[in-house]
Amino acid sequence: MRKRKVINRTEWFLIGIIFLYCAMVTLVNPAFLSFETLFDILRSSAVTTIMAAGIMVVIISGGIDVSFTAVALFGAYVTTKILTETSAAWMEHLGIAFLLSIFMGIIWGLLNAVIVHKLKLPAFIITLGTQNLIFGVMTTFIGSKTYGAAAIPKVFSRFASAQLFRIHTASGTIGVSSFVIPVAIVLALTWFIMYKTKMGRSIFALGNSESAAMRIGINPFRVRLFVYAYMGALAGVAGVVYVSQVRSMYPNALVGDELSVIAAAVIGGTKLSGGQGKLLGAFLGVLIVHLLNNTLIFLGLSSSWNDFFIGALMIVSVSVTAYQERLKNRKHFIFTE
Amino acid sequence: MDRIKKWAAKDSTLSALFVIFFVTAVSLRLVVGKTMYTPERLMLMGFQIPEFGLIALGMTFSFLLGGIDLSLVANANLSGIIGAYILTGIWMPGLSPEMSIVCGIVSALAAAVICGSLNGILIAKFSVPPMIATLSTMTFYNGVAMALTGGESIIGFPKAFTRFSTATLLGIPVLFVLFAIITAALGFLLSATGVGRKVYLYGENPVASRFSAIHNERLIIGIFTQNGFLAGLSGLAIVSRVTTAKVGYGDAYLVQAMLVAIIGGVSPSGGKGKISGVIIAIIIIQVLSSAFTIWQLSPYNRKLIWGFVLIFVIFMNHIIGLYGQRKEKTLKEK
Structure with missing residues (x-):
C-alpha cells in the first residue's frame, strides 16, 4: 500500500497559490501582512471551516x-428565539445553546439521510428540496422576525468578544478569538472519525463503491445516517458561532452560502464523486475562498469579483481531478461513460 | 369509454398527469373563485410560461441524459445581462435601435451557446460528472455576471424590445407561440429522430451507447449547447418582461424546473420521460404559481410549498415504482 502523504500534490499547489497571492497583495498593500489580518481571516472563516469539515x-x-445552511440557520434562529423568550436563568448558557442547536441539526440530518437512502435519487435534488422545506418551516411556523444586536442573548456576544490569549506585537495587542475552540474541536473530531475509527473507513469505502462496501459487510444506511447527522450537528455548531459572530439574526441569513462552502471543499481536493478528500485540503480551500473574499479589495477589485475567481478555480480543480481519473481509467480500458 | 381506457393504459404516467392537472385546475377554480381564470390571468400565465418553461425543457434534456444542469439559470442571467449591455447602448454605443436589438439578441444567444458548450466540453472531454461540472460553471457564470455588473441593475432598454414581452399574435402572447414552436421541435427531436433515440440510450446506459457506435462526446456537447441556447432565450424573455437586468433574477426557477421535470415523469437517473409529460407539468406549476400570486403568499411560504411538493412527488414516484416492480415480479413468477 502506498503511504498516505501528510501534504499531497493538490495541497502543495494550494499552499503555493496562497503564498503567491499573499505576496501579491503585500506588494500592493504592505499593511496586509500582519498578525491582525491572519487572526481576522481565522475568525471570519470559523463558520465556513466548521461547515466545510462536515x-x-x-x-x-x-x-x-x-x-x-438552512439547517444551521434553523438551529441558530430557534436557539436564539428560545434563549430570548425563556425566563429560566440556567438556560442562558453557551453549552445549552450549542446542545439545542446541535440537537435540531441532528434531527434534520437524520431526516435527510432517511430520504436520500430510501428514495434512491440524486442527493442534490433531495437536499435542495429539504433546504426549501427547512427554510420554509422556520419562516412560516416559527417566525421571520429579525433579532438585532440588542435582542441577541448576552451569552453570544460574550462568546464573540472573549479572547483565548493575547499576542503582544510592536503595533499593540492582538487577541485570538475564542472561535478557535469550536473550530479546533470540530477539526480534531473529524480527523479522528475519518482516520481512526471503523466508521471513517466505512465512509471512505461507501464513497468509493457502494456495492463493494456492502459486500464487505458495511451497512450503507447506517453510514448515511451517521454522515448526514454529523453534517447536521456541525451545521448546528456553525449556526451558533454564526450568531455570535454577526451579533444579529436575520431570517434570510446563511442560506445561499452553501455553494461557496462546497466550493471550498472541492478546491481543496475533495472529489465530488466520493471516496477521496482530506481535511487539510478542505481547510486550505476555505482559506483561499476567505482570502479572496477579504482581500480582493486590496488589489483594487471590488468584492463582486469573488465568485468569478472562485468559479474559475473550481472549474480548473474539478477538470484536473476528473481528467486524471479519465486518463487512468482509459489506460486500463475502464469506461464509465 | 373503452377507447379512453385503452388510451390510459397505453401511457399511465401521462394519463395520471392529466388527472392531476384537472384536479388542480378545477379545485383551484373552486377555492379561488372566478378570479382564477379571467382572460387577463390566462394571458399573464402565457407571458410567464416561456421563461421557466425553457429552463424546464433544458433540465428535462439533462435529466434524460442521466445528468443535471444546474447552470441553466445562471446562464440565462449572464446572457440576459450581456444582451442588456448592448441593448441599452453601454457596449457598442451609436447603433440604431433596430441594429442594437438585433446585435443584443444575437450576442446574448452567442454567449449562452458558448456557456452551454463549455458545460458540454467539461462533461464530455474531461469526464467531469454533470452535477459537478454545472455546479462549478454555475458559480463561474454568476461570478462573471457579478463582476460585469457589480450587482447593479441595468436599465434603459429600447421600447421595441420591452414591448416584445407583452406583444400578442391573434390574442396569444408572441413569446408563448415561440415557446410552443420550440417545444414541438424538441418533442419531435426526442420522439422521431435518431438524436432522440441516442439521448434515451445514453441516459439508460452510456457505456452501451459508446459501444453501439454512438459518438457519446459529440452527443453530450450538442445537447448541453442546446440547453445553453434555451437558457439564453429564457434570459432574454426575463429581461424583456422585467425591463431591467440584474444578477439573481429567476433564482427560484432552478427548483421549479427540477420540480417540473420530475412531476412530468422524467427520471433524474436518465433514459425515461417524454416532452408531453413535461408540458402538462409546466402548466400545473404555472397554475399553482398564479394561485400563490392571488393569495399573495410570501416567498417564504412559497419555498415551503415548493420544497414540500418536490419531496412529496419524489416519494410518490418511489411508491409507484415499488408497486410496478412488485407487479413485474408476480408476472414473472406466474
Whole structure:
C-alpha cells in the first residue's frame, strides 16, 4: 500500500497559490501582512471551516448536501428565539445553546439521510428540496422576525468578544478569538472519525463503491445516517458561532452560502464523486475562498469579483481531478461513460 | 369509454398527469373563485410560461441524459445581462435601435451557446460528472455576471424590445407561440429522430451507447449547447418582461424546473420521460404559481410549498415504482 502523504500534490499547489497571492497583495498593500489580518481571516472563516469539515465527510461518503445552511440557520434562529423568550436563568448558557442547536441539526440530518437512502435519487435534488422545506418551516411556523444586536442573548456576544490569549506585537495587542475552540474541536473530531475509527473507513469505502462496501459487510444506511447527522450537528455548531459572530439574526441569513462552502471543499481536493478528500485540503480551500473574499479589495477589485475567481478555480480543480481519473481509467480500458 | 381506457393504459404516467392537472385546475377554480381564470390571468400565465418553461425543457434534456444542469439559470442571467449591455447602448454605443436589438439578441444567444458548450466540453472531454461540472460553471457564470455588473441593475432598454414581452399574435402572447414552436421541435427531436433515440440510450446506459457506435462526446456537447441556447432565450424573455437586468433574477426557477421535470415523469437517473409529460407539468406549476400570486403568499411560504411538493412527488414516484416492480415480479413468477 502506498503511504498516505501528510501534504499531497493538490495541497502543495494550494499552499503555493496562497503564498503567491499573499505576496501579491503585500506588494500592493504592505499593511496586509500582519498578525491582525491572519487572526481576522481565522475568525471570519470559523463558520465556513466548521461547515466545510462536515460537507467534506458527506462528499467522501459519495453524497452531497445543500441543505446544511438552512439547517444551521434553523438551529441558530430557534436557539436564539428560545434563549430570548425563556425566563429560566440556567438556560442562558453557551453549552445549552450549542446542545439545542446541535440537537435540531441532528434531527434534520437524520431526516435527510432517511430520504436520500430510501428514495434512491440524486442527493442534490433531495437536499435542495429539504433546504426549501427547512427554510420554509422556520419562516412560516416559527417566525421571520429579525433579532438585532440588542435582542441577541448576552451569552453570544460574550462568546464573540472573549479572547483565548493575547499576542503582544510592536503595533499593540492582538487577541485570538475564542472561535478557535469550536473550530479546533470540530477539526480534531473529524480527523479522528475519518482516520481512526471503523466508521471513517466505512465512509471512505461507501464513497468509493457502494456495492463493494456492502459486500464487505458495511451497512450503507447506517453510514448515511451517521454522515448526514454529523453534517447536521456541525451545521448546528456553525449556526451558533454564526450568531455570535454577526451579533444579529436575520431570517434570510446563511442560506445561499452553501455553494461557496462546497466550493471550498472541492478546491481543496475533495472529489465530488466520493471516496477521496482530506481535511487539510478542505481547510486550505476555505482559506483561499476567505482570502479572496477579504482581500480582493486590496488589489483594487471590488468584492463582486469573488465568485468569478472562485468559479474559475473550481472549474480548473474539478477538470484536473476528473481528467486524471479519465486518463487512468482509459489506460486500463475502464469506461464509465 | 373503452377507447379512453385503452388510451390510459397505453401511457399511465401521462394519463395520471392529466388527472392531476384537472384536479388542480378545477379545485383551484373552486377555492379561488372566478378570479382564477379571467382572460387577463390566462394571458399573464402565457407571458410567464416561456421563461421557466425553457429552463424546464433544458433540465428535462439533462435529466434524460442521466445528468443535471444546474447552470441553466445562471446562464440565462449572464446572457440576459450581456444582451442588456448592448441593448441599452453601454457596449457598442451609436447603433440604431433596430441594429442594437438585433446585435443584443444575437450576442446574448452567442454567449449562452458558448456557456452551454463549455458545460458540454467539461462533461464530455474531461469526464467531469454533470452535477459537478454545472455546479462549478454555475458559480463561474454568476461570478462573471457579478463582476460585469457589480450587482447593479441595468436599465434603459429600447421600447421595441420591452414591448416584445407583452406583444400578442391573434390574442396569444408572441413569446408563448415561440415557446410552443420550440417545444414541438424538441418533442419531435426526442420522439422521431435518431438524436432522440441516442439521448434515451445514453441516459439508460452510456457505456452501451459508446459501444453501439454512438459518438457519446459529440452527443453530450450538442445537447448541453442546446440547453445553453434555451437558457439564453429564457434570459432574454426575463429581461424583456422585467425591463431591467440584474444578477439573481429567476433564482427560484432552478427548483421549479427540477420540480417540473420530475412531476412530468422524467427520471433524474436518465433514459425515461417524454416532452408531453413535461408540458402538462409546466402548466400545473404555472397554475399553482398564479394561485400563490392571488393569495399573495410570501416567498417564504412559497419555498415551503415548493420544497414540500418536490419531496412529496419524489416519494410518490418511489411508491409507484415499488408497486410496478412488485407487479413485474408476480408476472414473472406466474
